[in-house]
Amino acid sequence: MVESKKLPRNVPGKYYTTEECDGCAYCASVAPANFDYEKDSNTYFVARQPQSEEEEEGVLEAKEDCPLDAIQAYGNGRGKE
Numbered sequence: 001m002v003e004s005k006k007l008p009r010n011v012p013g014k015y016y017t018t019e020e021c022d023g024c025a026y027c028a029s030v031a032p033a034n035f036d037y038e039k040d041s042n043t044y045f046v047a048r049q050p051q052s053e054e055e056e057e058g059v060l061e062a063k064e065d066c067p068l069d070a071i072q073a074y075g076n077g078r079g080k081e
């Protein structure tokens, strides 16, 4: 798999967005507590790592359905670590 570049504003932790993001806002619609928008770059970044199972489900849904595959996770991105 090609390594994509992580956007600088992602908070440290498991999930992050990459520069493939085009700001479509889908992720923030399914996980509004976890993704935030940066206007200058027109990208979304992980503003808060999931703090509950419910939030993690939302982030995983965003990750699976992101049209540009711009949400990545360290590890396998599933399951609890």
Ligand code: SF4
Pocket: 017, 020, 021, 022, 023, 024, 025, 026, 027, 028, 043, 044, 062, 065, 066, 067, 068, 069, 070, 071
């Ligand atoms: S769903 Fe993907 S492409 Fe759309 S804003 Fe979120 S990270 Fe970016």
